[in-house]
Amino acid sequence: MEKLRRGDRVGLLTSGGDAPGMNAALRAAAKVGAALGLEVVGVEEGYRGLIDGRIRPLDGRALDDAARRGGTLLGTARSKLFATAEGQARAKQSIAEARLAGLIVLGGNGSLTGARALASAQTWDGRPLGVAGIPASIDNDLGCTSMAIGVDTAMNTILEACDRIADTALAHQRVFIIEVMGRDCGYLAMTSGIASGADAVLFREGGKSDGEIVEQVMRAVEAAFARPEGRRHVVVIKSEGVRYDSAALKQAVEARMAGRFPEVDVRVTVLGHVVRGGAPTAFDRLLGSRLANVAVRALADGETQVMAGWAIPGQTHPPSRYDPHVSLWPLEVVLAETEKLATGASELVRWRVKALGEAEPVLYL
Numbered sequence: 001m002e003k004l005r006r007g008d009r010v011g012l013l014t015s016g017g018d019a020p021g022m023n024a025a026l027r028a029a030a031k032v033g034a035a036l037g038l039e040v041v042g043v044e045e046g047y048r049g050l051i052d053g054r055i056r057p058l059d060g061r062a063l064d065d066a067a068r069r070g071g072t073l074l075g076t077a078r079s080k081l082f083a084t085a086e087g088q089a090r091a092k093q094s095i096a097e098a099r100l101a102g103l104i105v106l107g108g109n110g111s112l113t114g115a116r117a118l119a120s121a122q123t124w125d126g127r128p129l130g131v132a133g134i135p136a137s138i139d140n141d142l143g144c145t146s147m148a149i150g151v152d153t154a155m156n157t158i159l160e161a162c163d164r165i166a167d168t169a170l171a172h173q174r175v176f177i178i179e180v181m182g183r184d185c186g187y188l189a190m191t192s193g194i195a196s197g198a199d200a201v202l203f204r205e206g207g208k209s210d211g212e213i214v215e216q217v218m219r220a221v222e223a224a225f226a227r228p229e230g231r232r233h234v235v236v237i238k239s240e241g242v243r244y245d246s247a248a249l250k251q252a253v254e255a256r257m258a259g260r261f262p263e264v265d266v267r268v269t270v271l272g273h274v275v276r277g278g279a280p281t282a283f284d285r286l287l288g289s290r291l292a293n294v295a296v297r298a299l300a301d302g303e304t305q306v307m308a309g310w311a312i313p314g315q316t317h318p319p320s321r322y323d324p325h326v327s328l329w330p331l332e333v334v335l336a337e338t339e340k341l342a343t344g345a346s347e348l349v350r351w352r353v354k355a356l357g358e359a360e361p362v363l364y365l
Contacts, residue, residue: 012104
């Protein structure tokens with residue numbers, strides 16, 4: 001693809017689940033684009049807005065204010081229509097009508113799959129559309145990036161909740177099962193388990209049966225309550241990706257505890273979308289800004305169908321020339337690695353499980 005020209009329009013689009021730090025990335029992309037002589041505009045409500053042609057100018061003051069907040073100033077929505085040939089055709093038509101020369105997509109697996117689907121899109125004057133992705137997913141379930149936008153904020157939110165719950169668990173001598181987000185990836189459960197000093201962590205990648213999960217929780221309960229001098233409360237962090245329903249797990253643990261620990265209550269707290277919200281941490285604001293800087297500059301220099309990923313320890317893939325901690329990866333490679341993460345075939349998944357066991361041996365027995 002040829003380099004973008006001064007005055008070319010670049011659209012920013014946020015899609016899928018929102019993630020704290022998205023607004024900081026939007027702000028940085030707009031400012032970097034303006035410095036390069038590009039006109040940066042916003043696409044409202046993801047691919048649905050792209051299909052409908054809802055593309056508008058961006059207000060610098062609004063972006064400055066939004067950068068301190070979670071969510072996304074542009075809004076986000078999932079579009080079943082965009083997954084069809086008709087929807088993609090309409091999106092490509094909107095791109096041409098809006099005179100877009102480039103598009104930057106912030107989001108997770110589905111969002112970047114949509115970005116790849118626009119590989120054949122053309123501008124109003126027949127040039128190939130430049131497309132770049134920025135990883136934004138609190139689950140940290142994307143390949144080719146060690147961190148995605150929103151992960152750090154989500155971890156801190158979970159940690160604060162766990163600390164608060166641990167206080168009341170200790171006061172009442174209770175077992176708390178805390179469910180956190182992580183549909184196909186247990187990263188949040190693993191890292192928050194270590195950081196919070198949890199007694200057990202349950203995650204999909206562990207591959208345990210329902211019976212084995214109950215046994216794991218019971219070992220933590222026995223370690224806490226079987227000895228008079230033991231820890232007198234239990235905190236279990238469970239990823240939503242674990243198919244064993246939290247309410248059913250509670251009942252199974254209560255049944256096992258009835259004879260030995262009849263005075264100990266079991267409670268379930270589902271953090272749910274609380275994990276998504278809140279002001280982004282300093283790291284997420286910086287991460288969003290640096291990834292956006294690289295994505296915009298890559299488009300301006302004629303690169304397309306790439307994602308800006310945060311450096312992975314030990315990677316042999318070269319860093320971008322715009323930031324030594326950011327690499328540009330082909331979207332095809334990103335999506336293939338993301339699939340490996342979801343299926344457990346990735347070396348990274350195996351390393352995470354191994355590292356959890358080494359850092360906190362009692363968490364995963």
